[in-house]
Amino acid sequence: MSSHDAALVTKDLFLLENQLPFEVLTKLMSFRNPDHKTRMKILTAFCDQVRAFPPGTELKEKITKFFCELPRSLTLGSSQGPAPDQPAAHLLELLHKQFCSRTIVPEQSEKSSFKNDSQMNWYRYYPAEELRSIGIHFKPSKTGLFTDVQFKRRWLISRSLYIPPLRIDNSTKSLLLNLVAYEASHGESNESRVTSYVCFMDSLIDTPRDVQVLRSKGILLNTLGSDEQAAELFNQIASRLIPDPYAYIQVKSSIEKEHRKVLKKWVAMWLRVYFNSPWTFIAFVAATFTIILTAIQTYIALFPLKDR
Structure with a gap:
């Protein structure tokens, strides 16, 4: 396959309406290669490649390796999070588990505290x-x-x-x-x-x-x-x-x-305007120094020092 065809195949593999149960998929793949040793490495590497940042190895090589070595049975794991309790039902669910393995909702006690705080019910x-x-x-x-x-x-x-x-x-x-x-x-x-x-x-x-x-x-x-x-x-x-x-x-x-x-808004805006680059910082220091000297000169002109 060309790289373009490999990208199209990958897109089709993760369409919800195209999902095959892993029991069927692994049975089909067993005719090609029944080896179980590298199953976790192959599956996680394939999912990693789909969301690679930046892109890594050739995508068509990952697809070929995936179909050649997909094992009969599947017990899922994740290279980026804890292993789920149950195996995935299909490839799309595997990808979901791979990249959503942590909860994003607070515990029940934390939920109650947010509910009781009327100011925090909307954002x-x-x-x-x-x-x-x-x-x-x-x-x-x-x-x-x-x-x-x-x-x-x-x-x-x-x-x-x-x-x-x-x-x-x-x-x-x-x-x-x-x-x-x-x-x-x-x-x-x-x-x-x-x-x-x-x-x-x-x-x-x-x-x-x-x-x-x-x-x-x-x-x-x-x-x-x-x-x-x-x-x-x-x-x-x-x-x-x-x-x-x-x-x-x-x-x-x-x-x-x-x-x-x-x-804090004012401080952040001041830092962003005057400390955004070395040149703006130098200009700010020079302007501040000029203002100080001008103030001193004006004070001396208005209140000259008396000769002793």
Whole structure:
């Protein structure tokens, strides 16, 4: 297969309507190669390749290796999270487990505390460019898990929002839509992890400028061609989705609290304007020094020193 054909086959493999039960799939693959030794390595490597960031080895080699060595029986694991209790029913569910292995909803006690706090029952959405203007920095998470979104405070004014990196290409929309469709077919809120992730990203992306902010920080790798196309991708997918209201609730709460602190907004804006580059910093120091000298000169002119 050519690389183009391999990409099309991969897209078809993860369509919800194309899913074969693993019991059938592994039976078919056993005629080709019954070896069990490398089953976990093959499966996880194949799923890793689908969401590779940046792209790694040739995709067609991964597909060939996958079909040649898929074992009869399957006990799933994940290279990025704990192994699930039950094996996946099909390939799409395997990918979902691989990249959504952590919960994004708080414990029951934490849910109760948020319910009792009337001020924390709703949160406004702020685009990435606006959050950057108040001093919130964006950084890629150390894992590719859709659920690995964190808000961390360091020192007095340093605040960072960690988001899993994502490569955006021609297959991204299809992959996200099928993962969302898979979650909708289950009908359980605790399974709405990709749905909640897409809605959260949509809340950060309103315009191409927001995409540029996330792209400049290594969170998005846009291979579609323009930031406008990437922004439209999330806006279109999330237009009719309903996320879990408790997904990323600690992150949303922290962002809302930070946005209400007017003094920190001023400090963040001052740092962004005058310390954005060495040249602006030098200009600021020079201007400050000039003002100080002018003030001293004016004071001496108004109140000359008396000769002793």
